[in-house]
Amino acid sequence: MTPGASTALPGRALDHPDRADIRLPQVLHALADPVRLSLVSALAATAAELPCSAFELPVTKSTCTHHFRVLREAGVIRQAYRGTAKLNALRRADLEALFPGLLDAILTAYTAPAQARRGA
Amino acid sequence: MTPGASTALPGRALDHPDRADIRLPQVLHALADPVRLSLVSALAATAAELPCSAFELPVTKSTCTHHFRVLREAGVIRQAYRGTAKLNALRRADLEALFPGLLDAILTAYTAPAQARRGA
Numbered sequence: 001m002t003p004g005a006s007t008a009l010p011g012r013a014l015d016h017p018d019r020a021d022i023r024l025p026q027v028l029h030a031l032a033d034p035v036r037l038s039l040v041s042a043l044a045a046t047a048a049e050l051p052c053s054a055f056e057l058p059v060t061k062s063t064c065t066h067h068f069r070v071l072r073e074a075g076v077i078r079q080a081y082r083g084t085a086k087l088n089a090l091r092r093a094d095l096e097a098l099f100p101g102l103l104d105a106i107l108t109a110y111t112a113p114a115q116a117r118r119g120a
Numbered sequence: 121m122t123p124g125a126s127t128a129l130p131g132r133a134l135d136h137p138d139r140a141d142i143r144l145p146q147v148l149h150a151l152a153d154p155v156r157l158s159l160v161s162a163l164a165a166t167a168a169e170l171p172c173s174a175f176e177l178p179v180t181k182s183t184c185t186h187h188f189r190v191l192r193e194a195g196v197i198r199q200a201y202r203g204t205a206k207l208n209a210l211r212r213a214d215l216e217a218l219f220p221g222l223l224d225a226i227l228t229a230y231t232a233p234a235q236a237r238r239g240a
Binding site for chain 2: 015024025028029031032033034037082098099101102104106107108109110
């Protein structure tokens with residue numbers, strides 16, 4: 001059904017939208033989930049590429065894989081195989097060029113919501 | 121099933137989350153839709169409260185009503201009856217207190233995405 005799929009394993013590539021094809025609604029949808037927000041927040045805190053196993057999450061590995069796929073397809077992260085591991089990194093430069101200030105505003109809102117609520 | 125519902129028509133109230141109960145994932149979900157982004161962008165451009173009929177949308181009135189309900193339940197807008205009309209206004213102060221810079225970053229990303237893409 002998918003020609004080449006079986007031969008693509010050694011250098012198997014993952015689909016990523018080009019920068020010009022990244023859309024705001026899809027990015028917001030990808031980030032509109034507590035688990036995905038926690039993944040993006042962790043990726044934003046490091047220069048390293050991280051595998052699923054680096055995250056302590058209250059979900060199964062397959063659910064983690066799903067969340068990373070949603071983030072990749074929306075253009076929020078890049079995923080690449082390194083040996084047997086699939087590593088994840090934020091597409092910070094692409095997001096900042098397209099939507100200046102958006103990622104930082106969301107990360108700030110995610111990491112420091114309690115303070116604002118106390119002043120409510 | 122809902123006591124009081126039939127008698128609530130004259131001063132019928134609409135449920136809104138308190139500021140302290142507004143959550144980032146719900147706000148991002150509410151904004152992760154092209155139609156809702158256009159509604160919020162229009163509301164942000166005016167100090168007036170606007171009814172559904174003020175918006176020229178490629179959707180039916182009931183769909184417009186649905187989108188406004190999603191925005192209200194997420195805490196993005198306030199809705200109030202004025203006579204027979206239901207008027208909508210952004211909860212800008214609440215959103216800014218909870219998520220500084222978020223709304224402006226999203227509105228900027230929504231209204232000026234082409235420029236960034238040309239530089240891609």
